Amino acid sequence: MSTPHRSPRRLSLRGSALASLITVVAVCAGDAVARVFPYGHRHRSINDLGNQFVPFHAHLWDLLHGRAEGGMLLNWQSGLGTSFLPDFGTYLSSPFAVLVALFPREDIDLAVYVVTVLKTAAAAAAMAWLLRTQRRGPWWAAGLLGASYALCGWSVIEASYNPMWLDGLIALPLLCLTGEWALRGRRTALAALVVAVSWTANFYTAYMATLGAALVLLVRVVLTREGVRERLAVLVRGAVTTLLGIALSAPVLVPLFLSSKQAYPGWSRQFDPVSWPDLFARLLPATYSFSSPALFVGTGTLLLVAALPFHTAVPPRTRLCWAGLTAAVLLSFQWTPTHLAWHVFATPNGSPYRQTFVLAGVAVIAAWTGLAAGLPGLRELAAGAAVLAAAAVAASGSTLATAWGLALFCGGLALAAAAWWSLRHRRLLLPAAGVLALVLIGQAAATTAFGHKGKLGGLDDYPSWGTAHAARSAALAGAEGWPAYRTDPGRPALTGNDPLLLGGEGGAYYSSHTPDVFTRTMVALGAGWTSRGRNVQSIDNPVTDALFAVGARLRPDGTIGRAEAVAPLVTIRPAGPAPSYGPFGGPPFANQELLLGAKVYEDPVAPGVCRAGTEAYLWAPEYNATARLADGRAFRLNGNAPRNRAALQPLGASRGASSALVFDAPQPPRWALSCLDRARLDPAVAALRASAPTGLRVGSSTVSAALPAGTTGTAVLSSPAIAGWSCNGRPATPYLGLVSVPLTPGTTTISCSFRPPGLVPGSAVAGAALLVLAGLLLAERRRGRRTGNGAGPHGPEAGAPVELAPARV
Numbered sequence: 001m002s003t004p005h006r007s008p009r010r011l012s013l014r015g016s017a018l019a020s021l022i023t024v025v026a027v028c029a030g031d032a033v034a035r036v037f038p039y040g041h042r043h044r045s046i047n048d049l050g051n052q053f054v055p056f057h058a059h060l061w062d063l064l065h066g067r068a069e070g071g072m073l074l075n076w077q078s079g080l081g082t083s084f085l086p087d088f089g090t091y092l093s094s095p096f097a098v099l100v101a102l103f104p105r106e107d108i109d110l111a112v113y114v115v116t117v118l119k120t121a122a123a124a125a126a127m128a129w130l131l132r133t134q135r136r137g138p139w140w141a142a143g144l145l146g147a148s149y150a151l152c153g154w155s156v157i158e159a160s161y162n163p164m165w166l167d168g169l170i171a172l173p174l175l176c177l178t179g180e181w182a183l184r185g186r187r188t189a190l191a192a193l194v195v196a197v198s199w200t201a202n203f204y205t206a207y208m209a210t211l212g213a214a215l216v217l218l219v220r221v222v223l224t225r226e227g228v229r230e231r232l233a234v235l236v237r238g239a240v241t242t243l244l245g246i247a248l249s250a251p252v253l254v255p256l257f258l259s260s261k262q263a264y265p266g267w268s269r270q271f272d273p274v275s276w277p278d279l280f281a282r283l284l285p286a287t288y289s290f291s292s293p294a295l296f297v298g299t300g301t302l303l304l305v306a307a308l309p310f311h312t313a314v315p316p317r318t319r320l321c322w323a324g325l326t327a328a329v330l331l332s333f334q335w336t337p338t339h340l341a342w343h344v345f346a347t348p349n350g351s352p353y354r355q356t357f358v359l360a361g362v363a364v365i366a367a368w369t370g371l372a373a374g375l376p377g378l379r380e381l382a383a384g385a386a387v388l389a390a391a392a393v394a395a396s397g398s399t400l401a402t403a404w405g406l407a408l409f410c411g412g413l414a415l416a417a418a419a420w421w422s423l424r425h426r427r428l429l430l431p432a433a434g435v436l437a438l439v440l441i442g443q444a445a446a447t448t449a450f451g452h453k454g455k456l457g458g459l460d461d462y463p464s465w466g467t468a469h470a471a472r473s474a475a476l477a478g479a480e481g482w483p484a485y486r487t488d489p490g491r492p493a494l495t496g497n498d499p500l501l502l503g504g505e506g507g508a509y510y511s512s513h514t515p516d517v518f519t520r521t522m523v524a525l526g527a528g529w530t531s532r533g534r535n536v537q538s539i540d541n542p543v544t545d546a547l548f549a550v551g552a553r554l555r556p557d558g559t560i561g562r563a564e565a566v567a568p569l570v571t572i573r574p575a576g577p578a579p580s581y582g583p584f585g586g587p588p589f590a591n592q593e594l595l596l597g598a599k600v601y602e603d604p605v606a607p608g609v610c611r612a613g614t615e616a617y618l619w620a621p622e623y624n625a626t627a628r629l630a631d632g633r634a635f636r637l638n639g640n641a642p643r644n645r646a647a648l649q650p651l652g653a654s655r656g657a658s659s660a661l662v663f664d665a666p667q668p669p670r671w672a673l674s675c676l677d678r679a680r681l682d683p684a685v686a687a688l689r690a691s692a693p694t695g696l697r698v699g700s701s702t703v704s705a706a707l708p709a710g711t712t713g714t715a716v717l718s719s720p721a722i723a724g725w726s727c728n729g730r731p732a733t734p735y736l737g738l739v740s741v742p743l744t745p746g747t748t749t750i751s752c753s754f755r756p757p758g759l760v761p762g763s764a765v766a767g768a769a770l771l772v773l774a775g776l777l778l779a780e781r782r783r784g785r786r787t788g789n790g791a792g793p794h795g796p797e798a799g800a801p802v803e804l805a806p807a808r809v
Contacts, residue, residue, distance in 0.1 A: 168205020195245020
């Protein structure tokens with residue numbers, strides 16, 4: 001009786017499952033060794049993970065549970081009302097993101113962590129599946145190499161706290177898989193869908209993954225197709241499905257790109273290639289540097305890559321192509337034109353080597369190419385080990401190389417070489433594979449733990465949800481009054497996006513899409529910032545609270561301060577030419593009075609002394625120390641220009657001469673003290689309330705109100721005049737940075753709505769792509785009926801080579 005052959009698909013599934021298992025074990029082990037959340041007391045939320053990504057996922061949780069103010073188009077909770085679709089496309093459009101809804105909201109940090117681990121495991125599974133699609137080989141080896149890809153240094157060090165980037169880690173093998181389908185002329189619709197999902201999940205890393213997949217497809221075409229016509233046909237198929245997929249994602253991508261153009265300018269920098277010793281040092285496990293590429297992919301994988309040029313079982317042209325592509329991608333990291341090409345032609349503000357995962361993917365595919373042709377012999381392994389030893393010697397001259405890293409690298413190299421050699425003996429298959437897996441897990445876990453140490457030592461960190469978060473959130477929920485008034489989480493903040501994380505409707509907002517008009521308006525009124533203007537802080541000031549309908553504000557002691565009266569969301573201003581603020585970056589007091597329409601500040605009666613009974617406010621945007629009234633408490637100003645800008649700071653009520661201003665550090669070059677008279681503020685607010693529209697209604701992206709007959713002037717909505725607002729059938733006009741609409745005597749209602757720019761043309765592009773895709777599918781079906789076979793070419797190099805002979809596995 002013959003023994004049935006095992007299904008190749010089932011073996012591929014085993015390989016993907018093994019890759020995911022190894023990945024999860026290594027990541028969790030590294031986190032546990034580092035004692036970071038959720039395994040220890042150290043904070044995991046580093047930099048933008050705690051400041052942006054966790055709060056945005058908390059807002060997604062609120063949206064999915066029907067608790068958010070706003071919807072998919074507009075976010076009422078941040079930045080006094082800002083576009084949400086670009087933020088969604090940047091941070092939350094991954095298919096994995098919705099999983100946070102399965103967790104309690106207070107476990108949002110755990111939810112983001114689980115999603116991060118699942119994404120990493122999915123990338124491992126996808127790579128293992130791709131490898132066995134390209135060439136048949138031992139499923140367990142595909143699993144090891146798939147895990148090696150997902151556990152590359154870029155993944156466990158950089159993408160682990162930028163979880164959106166992990167969608168690019170998943171996208172690379174999936175996009176390479178669409179290239180395999182293009183080789184065989186199959187699955188056009190599925191390929192376009194894969195591209196669309198990849199680009200929608202995270203366009204930035206998907207762009208890099210697309211470049212990498214194109215290079216891989218080019219090599220595959222050169223090696224598997226003969227003749228210009230046949231090769232060109234494959235490339236055209238791949239290009240068409242890629243463009244169709246990108247077009248299908250246009251409803252998200254077009255608004256996102258337009259929003260990026262309208263964002264406050266970020267920090268621009270010149271690319272400075274890392275030194276070669278530092279570059280080689282990052283091949284080692286257990287190294288960390290914010291400004292160099294994390295090249296680690298596991299010594300077992302590196303050995304196969306280094307041995308490939310000497311592997312005589314692999315045809316010379318194949319060796320040249322894959323080894324050459326790996327070297328070319330590495331060299332492209334060090335040349336400015338190719339660096340810019342990898343990063344959408346703009347050097348990133350932060351880590352400058354965000355494309356490193358593409359090199360890891362190419363290296364893993366190259367390693368599999370050699371292994372699928374047969375196990376490397378002793379000479380090949382020795383030659384590969386010599387290449388890696390030379391790299392280690394070069395790395396030893398770098399300050400980034402650590403004793404632990406060199407020891408793990410050399411020990412892992414010896415064990416991996418012995419394991420790959422031992423695989424020639426069938427009885428040693430299980431122990432040798434186990435050794436390779438343990439080497440990878442140990443090196444990856446050490447790299448993960450060392451990365452946490454480096455990040456915690458050099459970057460900001462934020463606590464996971466705890467009692468302080470719960471208390472603040474409960475206080476804000478108890479004071480909620482939207483849309484009658486806003487409830488601001490106040491300052492000092494736990495994160496740059498406290499309104500998303502804790503609740504309320506505040507002025508704080510931190511995003512890659514922070515609108516230029518919002519930042520400039522808030523700065524004109526006294527706001528501070530971090531992250532060079534992208535992280536705008538709330539303004540703790542009764543004048544701006546009145547102007548922006550902030551009726552409740554969380555105080556630093558956890559209690560709620562309530563305003564006696566604030567203007568409603570929509571107010572009426574007198575007719576006349578639109579006013580304008582003073583020079584950008586100047587004192588905010590006159591600008592506040594201009595927007596209020598009344599004078600409420602007075603000058604000090606003496607240098608640094610406010611009249612008794614008034615409230616002192618200090619503007620010193622570059623000051624980075626404490627200041628106080630002589631008889632009052634000290635307040636910290638964070639003015640480390642240009643990265644940070646200190647906010648307008650309330651100093652308390654003045655008692656006259658005894659309340660003179662005191663700087664606890666050298667006096668800054670620019671500062672101003674002004675004195676708020678509450679007796680003038682109250683009637684000014686009352687006047688705005690008296691003329692305000694009635695019947696105010698606020699929807700997820702709409703605002704409407706009724707006007708008394710004969711009302712003229714300008715209706716002003718206390719939200720930034722970002723692109724996309726239209727009122728009464730025409731684009732809204734800005735009034736001192738806010739949304740406004742001119743009124744005529746016949747105007748009886750105000751009706752404003754928001755639609756992100758680019759949503760309509762993006763949807764039209766997606767619709768056209770669907771029609772083209774439908775036409776291609778119909779043509780393929782007709783062609784398949786005529787030929788009797790809808791599949792493309794087959795053969796060993798097309799993706800169905802035979803398994804390695806059992807004796808050689």
